[in-house]
Amino acid sequence: MKSIILDAQKKEKNALLEECKKNILENQAQCNSCVTIIEDATTKKETSSLLSNIPYVLKDNFSTKGIETTASSNTLKNYIPPYDATVYDRLNQTGAILLAKTVMDEFGMGGTGTTGHTGTVKNPWNLECIAGGSSAGSAAAVASGAVPFAIGSDTGDSVRKPAAYCGIVGYKPTYGLISRYGLIPFASSLDHVGILTKYVQDAAIVANEIKGIDSHDMTSWDSSQIELPSQLEKDISGKKLFYIKEIVDIENYQNPTEELRIILNQFQEVLKSLQELGAVVESKSISKDLLETLPSVYTCISSAEATSNLSNLTGIIYGPRGEGKTIEEIIVNHRTNGFSPLIKRRLIIGSYVLQKENQEKYFENAQRVRNQIVTIMHSFFKEYDACILPCAASIAPKIANANDEMKQDFAVLENHMVIGNFGGFPSITIPSSIVSNMPIGINLTAEQKEDEKLLNIACKLEEKLNFKGGL
Amino acid sequence: MNLIPTIGIEMHCEMKSNSKVFSTSANTYSKHSNNHVSALDIALPGTLPVVNLECVKKAILMSSILNCEIPEMLYFDRKNYYYPDLPKGYQITQSHAPIGINGKIEIPYKESTLKIAIHDIHLEEDTAKIEHLMEESLINYNRAGVPLLELVTEPVFHSKEEVLAFLEYIRKIYQYTDISDADVKRGQVRCDVNISVALENEPLGTKVEIKGVNSFSNILLVIDAEIARQKELIENGKKEEIKQETRRFDESLGTTVRMRSKIDAIDYKYFVEPNIPKIKLDKTMIEQIKNSIIELPLSRMNRYKELGLSKEDIMILTKERNISDYFDECLKLGRDAKKISNWITGIILSYIKKEDVSILDISLTPKELNLLLTSLEEGTISNKQAKEIASIVLNEHKSVSECLEKENNQISDDKLLDEIVQNIIAENPTQVEAYHNGRTNLFNFFVGAVMKETKGQANPVLTKEIIAKYLNKEEE
Numbered sequence: 001m002k003s004i005i006l007d008a009q010k011k012e013k014n015a016l017l018e019e020c021k022k023n024i025l026e027n028q029a030q031c032n033s034c035v036t037i038i039e040d041a042t043t044k045k046e047t048s049s050l051l052s053n054i055p056y057v058l059k060d061n062f063s064t065k066g067i068e069t070t071a072s073s074n075t076l077k078n079y080i081p082p083y084d085a086t087v088y089d090r091l092n093q094t095g096a097i098l099l100a101k102t103v104m105d106e107f108g109m110g111g112t113g114t115t116g117h118t119g120t121v122k123n124p125w126n127l128e129c130i131a132g133g134s135s136a137g138s139a140a141a142v143a144s145g146a147v148p149f150a151i152g153s154d155t156g157d158s159v160r161k162p163a164a165y166c167g168i169v170g171y172k173p174t175y176g177l178i179s180r181y182g183l184i185p186f187a188s189s190l191d192h193v194g195i196l197t198k199y200v201q202d203a204a205i206v207a208n209e210i211k212g213i214d215s216h217d218m219t220s221w222d223s224s225q226i227e228l229p230s231q232l233e234k235d236i237s238g239k240k241l242f243y244i245k246e247i248v249d250i251e252n253y254q255n256p257t258e259e260l261r262i263i264l265n266q267f268q269e270v271l272k273s274l275q276e277l278g279a280v281v282e283s284k285s286i287s288k289d290l291l292e293t294l295p296s297v298y299t300c301i302s303s304a305e306a307t308s309n310l311s312n313l314t315g316i317i318y319g320p321r322g323e324g325k326t327i328e329e330i331i332v333n334h335r336t337n338g339f340s341p342l343i344k345r346r347l348i349i350g351s352y353v354l355q356k357e358n359q360e361k362y363f364e365n366a367q368r369v370r371n372q373i374v375t376i377m378h379s380f381f382k383e384y385d386a387c388i389l390p391c392a393a394s395i396a397p398k399i400a401n402a403n404d405e406m407k408q409d410f411a412v413l414e415n416h417m418v419i420g421n422f423g424g425f426p427s428i429t430i431p432s433s434i435v436s437n438m439p440i441g442i443n444l445t446a447e448q449k450e451d452e453k454l455l456n457i458a459c460k461l462e463e464k465l466n467f468k469g470g471l
Numbered sequence: 472m473n474l475i476p477t478i479g480i481e482m483h484c485e486m487k488s489n490s491k492v493f494s495t496s497a498n499t500y501s502k503h504s505n506n507h508v509s510a511l512d513i514a515l516p517g518t519l520p521v522v523n524l525e526c527v528k529k530a531i532l533m534s535s536i537l538n539c540e541i542p543e544m545l546y547f548d549r550k551n552y553y554y555p556d557l558p559k560g561y562q563i564t565q566s567h568a569p570i571g572i573n574g575k576i577e578i579p580y581k582e583s584t585l586k587i588a589i590h591d592i593h594l595e596e597d598t599a600k601i602e603h604l605m606e607e608s609l610i611n612y613n614r615a616g617v618p619l620l621e622l623v624t625e626p627v628f629h630s631k632e633e634v635l636a637f638l639e640y641i642r643k644i645y646q647y648t649d650i651s652d653a654d655v656k657r658g659q660v661r662c663d664v665n666i667s668v669a670l671e672n673e674p675l676g677t678k679v680e681i682k683g684v685n686s687f688s689n690i691l692l693v694i695d696a697e698i699a700r701q702k703e704l705i706e707n708g709k710k711e712e713i714k715q716e717t718r719r720f721d722e723s724l725g726t727t728v729r730m731r732s733k734i735d736a737i738d739y740k741y742f743v744e745p746n747i748p749k750i751k752l753d754k755t756m757i758e759q760i761k762n763s764i765i766e767l768p769l770s771r772m773n774r775y776k777e778l779g780l781s782k783e784d785i786m787i788l789t790k791e792r793n794i795s796d797y798f799d800e801c802l803k804l805g806r807d808a809k810k811i812s813n814w815i816t817g818i819i820l821s822y823i824k825k826e827d828v829s830i831l832d833i834s835l836t837p838k839e840l841n842l843l844l845t846s847l848e849e850g851t852i853s854n855k856q857a858k859e860i861a862s863i864v865l866n867e868h869k870s871v872s873e874c875l876e877k878e879n880n881q882i883s884d885d886k887l888l889d890e891i892v893q894n895i896i897a898e899n900p901t902q903v904e905a906y907h908n909g910r911t912n913l914f915n916f917f918v919g920a921v922m923k924e925t926k927g928q929a930n931p932v933l934t935k936e937i938i939a940k941y942l943n944k945e946e947e
Contacts, residue, residue: 316610
């Protein structure tokens with residue numbers, strides 16, 4: 001089992017910190033991963049935690065007392081919170097060292113890493129490509145080897161997709177395993193704290209340190225019986241996995257690209273590896289019609305919640321105060337100048353689907369479809385230990401081609417990871433192979449609260465695939 | 472034309488609790504601004520609401536008192552709108568599943584009672600308070616997140632008197648149950664009034680809502696003004712000019728003015744609050760809360776009426792729960808209702824008023840009063856003595872038994888004192904004559920002489936009575 005964190009623990013702490021500082025500055029110059037770099041970060045008193053004196057980076061949507069927290073938005077430019085997110089607080093208690101706050105798509109609303117107020121994040125594998133989003137800076141920093149781990153957040157696939165594009169591990173635990181207190185929300189019912197590392201074991205170590213019930217977050221739950229790194233090495237022979245036929249069947253895609261063919265073929269190779277490990281892999285079916293609704297159901301629910309969640313941004317209490325003679329003018333100017341057009345588009349969609357005359361047709365129906373899909377997944381998980389699928393239909397796109405408009409043709413393959421958010425299922429992406437000199441990933445998803453089992457399967461598969469694309 | 476007004480009320484009441492309904496900052500009155508404010512109260516990005524169980528329990532209590540149906544699952548909704556007093560840009564409230572629906576409550580009205588149908592009661596959070604100055608407006612977030620109960624009646628009232636009786640009775644219940652201080656002066660009770668006017672036996676007229684009425688006296692003015700406005704329009708054949716709209720009361724004009732029409736009505740885009748998981752309400756907990764409901768004021772009033780108390784006394788005795796409890800405590804100890812009532816409404820309440828204390832804190836507890844009244848009934852002390860003792864107990868915080876003992880050590884023997892007084896009068900003819908000639912202050916000379924003779928042991932009250940008897944007899 002590989003672990004960057006355990007290796008780093010063997011190093012002298014000052015040397016480690018200096019090395020990581022140098023790395024993060026280099027990574028910043030190359031990839032533009034950071035909003036804020038904490039250049040005066042110092043080593044701390046040793047703790048008993050595995051994360052003691054391990055440098056890391058944190059996505060800029062986690063509230064950090066005394067450190068600017070912008071969610072990569074102009075509406076929060078220069079906002080310095082007076083309180084700590086629970087995740088940051090727990091990391092402080094372990095003695096981990098925060099080195100930077102990372103760039104993201106504004107408020108997490110995007111999958112490209114190109115919409116942050118401090119500019120585009122570049123993929124360390126190829127600087128002409130996107131790192132993916134929204135946890136773009138966190139993914140790029142870990143992929144470049146600058147820090148042993150990074151914290152991100154995942155509302156649709158915002159940890160798992162950039163992890164796939166950057167050839168690293170992206171883990172989104174069960175909803176509520178890690179407290180969201182202090183995470184600037186995008187869509188509360190879908191938002192998860194996530195972890196980005198190079199190896200599964202590191203993701204398990206970090207998640208284990210920051211998980212747990214939190215009196216500040218009513219959706220968090222008691223996980224004291226769960227030890228995430230405890231079952232990583234268990235034999236997985238006899239484990240049953242399924243994939244969704246409609247998602248990986250090339251026949252379902254019009255005008256498939258050569259890249260898509262390769263990705264789907266590689267997926268079959270991964271399934272063979274699993275079988276060699278003694279696992280059973282079977283195909284399950286979810287109607288194509290239902291799968292095709294995923295992007296719009298996600299847009300509907302996430303935009304609705306976002307519209308409401310972002311209503312606190314008025315520039316009255318914090319954030320740059322808008323110009324104007326009346327309170328309405330002040331609020332309108334703050335929001336008009338602060339939000340990028342992409343955010344405005346989402347806020348308008350959210351407002352539209354919540355309107356009294358539209359709510360039943362759009363918002364309520366979206367909730368019904370969400371429940372329907374989650375119910376189907378629950379029924380599959382009764383029989384299977386995990387679901388396995390490719391992460392995306394392509395390698396990381398070129399920055400010039402990156403936009404958040406739907407790629408209609410491959411929408412199902414590009415958007416299925418949102419199922420993990422719909423059901424609060426634990427879901428992890430691990431790198432599997434290289435296509436056109438860029439990494440691609442595999443996604444595994446399990447039933448709620450089965451994080452230990454999920455990490456076990458991921459860890460064994462990681463070992464088997466022996467991905468050697470480390471930068 | 473016999474035009475009948477129909478009125479419905481939305482009554483908002485700030486609840487009493489240790490902390491706010493979704494944050495840990497104190498729910499308390501403060502002279503200062505913005506000193507009870509947490510990160511959530513000013514909606515700092517990333518903060519999350521945590522439901523205060525104390526508030527939920529009190530809400531269930533009120534819901535039970537109003538005989539409402541309580542939902543199986545507790546959850547909340549967001550009511551989205553922009554206003555500077557609403558830091559999050561939404562209010563957490565209950566729209567889909569209020570803590571109580573379809574209730575009813577019997578209230579005292581004039582010589583009888585009224586049954587009021589309740590549409591719903593729900594738990595929500597208060598907004599911040601804006602103070603408008605000449606040049607600027609200031610926001611005080613102390614009130615942001617204070618727990619509110621909003622009680623919505625069906626359109627069941629037909630006069631302002633009925634509305635007032637309802638509001639006052641509900642307010643009394645809030646105070647009796649300690650759910651709220653319901654202090655109108657501190658703005659803890661605020662109402663919206665819905666009014667329509669229609670011909671008798673016709674369907675209800677167009678509903679007009681008047682928002683934000685902050686005192687009971689203004690509610691009466693609002694109802695008068697709005698009924699008059701609508702009646703006038705109907706009587707002048709301009710019925711269609713009554714629009715379904717929201718108005719507010721302009722105190723300087725003495726009338727209601729339009730805020731917004733139905734077309735401009737705010738779409739609050741309600742949806743379920745995702746940060747608060749649905750909580751299954753424990754049936755045992757609800758049963759426990761229901762069993763804990765104290766006897767309501769109306770029931771007490773009826774009971775006191777059967778005891779033969781006057782309407783005025785009943786009003787005084789039931790004004791506050793503590794007074795009523797005190798009275799009931801005395802009743803339990805076996806004393807006569809009318810007598811206790813006289814003692815409470817007389818000496819005890821005047822003391823409480825003068826000293827501005829609670830009846831719970833006075834030294835003359837029901838047990839002490841019982842002891843005193845027993846002695847009085849047994850004839851060991853006179854009515855006058857009893858009142859003196861009560862006064863000593865109240866003011867000097869002595870116990871009744873201590874005072875009674877002192878009385879017992881005194882020479883209270885009528886015959887003995889009579890003898891002593893006779894002797895003294897006989898021994899002091901000059902003073903007796905001077906007294907009769909108008910030097911009435913010499914009365915104290917005789918009292919002093921008796922005291923000297925008895926070494927201070929004579930019962931002063933009796934002594935004075937006897938001296939007066941003899942001096943005045945001589946006069947006749």
